[in-house]
Amino acid sequence: MGNSLENPLQWDWAGDADFAAFREELAGIGYAPAEAAAELGVPSVEALYPLDYRLLPVLLDRLESSSRPRAVAVKLLLLGLPVRSQPLCAALADRSVDFMLRAGLAVEQEGMFHALLSVVPFQHLQVVSDKLFMNADPGFTAEGLSSENAVWRLDRTTRIMARALPRRGWRSVLEPCCGSGALSLLLAGRAGRITGTDINPRAVNVARFNARLNGAANAEFRQGDLYAGLGQEHHDLILANPPSAPGLVRAWNREGGTAGREVVEPAIAGALPRLADGGLLLCSLHLGYRDDRDIQDWVARQFPAGEYRTLVVRHAEHWSADEYALNEALRKSGPRDLETYRRTYRMYRDGLERGGIGTVAFAVLAARRGGNGSALVSDELYQPGWERRIVDLAG
Numbered sequence: 001m002g003n004s005l006e007n008p009l010q011w012d013w014a015g016d017a018d019f020a021a022f023r024e025e026l027a028g029i030g031y032a033p034a035e036a037a038a039e040l041g042v043p044s045v046e047a048l049y050p051l052d053y054r055l056l057p058v059l060l061d062r063l064e065s066s067s068r069p070r071a072v073a074v075k076l077l078l079l080g081l082p083v084r085s086q087p088l089c090a091a092l093a094d095r096s097v098d099f100m101l102r103a104g105l106a107v108e109q110e111g112m113f114h115a116l117l118s119v120v121p122f123q124h125l126q127v128v129s130d131k132l133f134m135n136a137d138p139g140f141t142a143e144g145l146s147s148e149n150a151v152w153r154l155d156r157t158t159r160i161m162a163r164a165l166p167r168r169g170w171r172s173v174l175e176p177c178c179g180s181g182a183l184s185l186l187l188a189g190r191a192g193r194i195t196g197t198d199i200n201p202r203a204v205n206v207a208r209f210n211a212r213l214n215g216a217a218n219a220e221f222r223q224g225d226l227y228a229g230l231g232q233e234h235h236d237l238i239l240a241n242p243p244s245a246p247g248l249v250r251a252w253n254r255e256g257g258t259a260g261r262e263v264v265e266p267a268i269a270g271a272l273p274r275l276a277d278g279g280l281l282l283c284s285l286h287l288g289y290r291d292d293r294d295i296q297d298w299v300a301r302q303f304p305a306g307e308y309r310t311l312v313v314r315h316a317e318h319w320s321a322d323e324y325a326l327n328e329a330l331r332k333s334g335p336r337d338l339e340t341y342r343r344t345y346r347m348y349r350d351g352l353e354r355g356g357i358g359t360v361a362f363a364v365l366a367a368r369r370g371g372n373g374s375a376l377v378s379d380e381l382y383q384p385g386w387e388r389r390i391v392d393l394a395g
Contacts, residue, residue: 181207309371
């Protein structure tokens, strides 16, 4: 397996001891979420999102004022910014430096190390993804890499889903749209078996590497669109973080069609025959609706009556269709070309109108097989203790 756009990492040369040595060295220098945030001078790693390139000079000044090995690792592995060879080789053992180079995490050129991917400390894991600041080190991004095929960073959506995971024993966990595999790997120590799928071959390569890096021998990741190639085996937890933002296209990473439902609805439909009695489905989504009754009606259409107990925990912050369209158009086109910006805004707005969407909000949907209850909609996301609602539903 050679390094390429679809297979950025290669580790056929590495044994468990090589992965363990790299993981243990990162732990030894304190490369963990709270410690990395302290080096950056931010409340948490999550506070970096949404990513803002304007902060990079400040973050760099803070890191370069520190003499700790951890600061060098944060600069290269978390932010994906170049570091000089001498301080990196002083910060990490030769074996770890060699591991990064041979695996494809970084390259050395003219006395500088350049990250090719990020390694993000995420709870008790080290999770590889595409670089947080993909454009900050020109010339060291894979040719052909874009927002449509990148392995998505551990953004707020992933972190919200991580908080929703009931930390109990699971016989079998299935994660369609697995991306880097971070969510299911959080449960590797509590699950008998983990299976993840993703349509993006780059994501599958990275997820397999992450399983090895974190010692998750019970995790298997396959390439496929949702449930393609899987049988009808039952799982007691199915979790999905699919593209669901209302947008212009069905993209691999973020947008899920004009109404945001082109991936979410098949993800739910395919999960139901594979969910064990008493099993739990967790799915992130962007809700597009006019009033709460629209949400309840949509949920009722997804789940057979009398067979599931459902809960929708919605973020209290909602966007009107106009606000959402303007924000997304700004992401895509920016204000510099007014006509393109205006056309993009109209495309988003018209798509929302065709979908009957007046308001957009992010939410987590939970459904337990073997219960009966209408879709309870709660505006508690990000409020203290909201995760307890899902734990109670899971039983």
